[in-house]
Amino acid sequence: MNAAVAEQVDDSLWSAIGDPTRRRMLDLLLVEGDGTATTLSQRMPVTRQAVAKHLGVLDRVGLVRATSAGREKRYRVDEAQLARAAAQLSSVGSTWDARLQRIKRIAEAIQRTQQD
Amino acid sequence: MNAAVAEQVDDSLWSAIGDPTRRRMLDLLLVEGDGTATTLSQRMPVTRQAVAKHLGVLDRVGLVRATSAGREKRYRVDEAQLARAAAQLSSVGSTWDARLQRIKRIAEAIQRTQQD
DNA sequence: ATCCTCCTGCAACGTTTGGTTGCACATGAC
């Protein structure tokens, strides 16, 4: 695992979950099962229109899916896609942890050498 | 763990690592040990000034630290802070995984009930 | 059917952020 590890991260997916408002929305949808732009906005400090735009973003990357029910449009989380996103998060975190530990080992080795 | 789980995420730290260019910079700094705005920009598809701004952001949240060496300014990652960031990533990923598995269990339980 | 309500969708606007170019300043090499 020498130099470039190619960081296999879907950038559109990452930027979708990068926004704190969208993370909050995903959280609400997970807890409540589903929701509309209106119901979500009532539980968050932003307007319905802002929520609607975010739902559009999440829908474009496949993290949520919409079903038209009469005059309202219910969204729910696409579980497979969210699982992929979660895996990416853990993956980047693990990569950094691995690099940090490698650095730590090298530093310790140098210290040992200098103590001779 | 019913409704609100407070999502204990440092928002400034998250938004700092949310940008793909900044993640790339952190990666380069980890691999090469340290770097300046100029050397980093040579390995990336953006200008030196853009890199300098990102280094400013990373420095403000404590992810990198600068040491003035002559006419150049070398940056290196703050390992403790990056470890905290990595932990946050894994934490959010794990939270989502837990919610998804909980939903999966509920769905299975409902299916069993309906099969009776 | 008509009126009223609720939810959605579109357009315009302001602010922040990532990126650029251009130029001025400081430091090291000659």
Add this chain to the structure above:
DNA sequence: GTCATGTGCAACCAAACGTTGCAGGAGGAT
């Protein structure tokens, strides 16, 4: 000293997040 290299600052552009305002569509009550 001159010249080259690295940094820093300011102006500018484009995209994204958020707002307000208004038009339109679907249900329920009279």
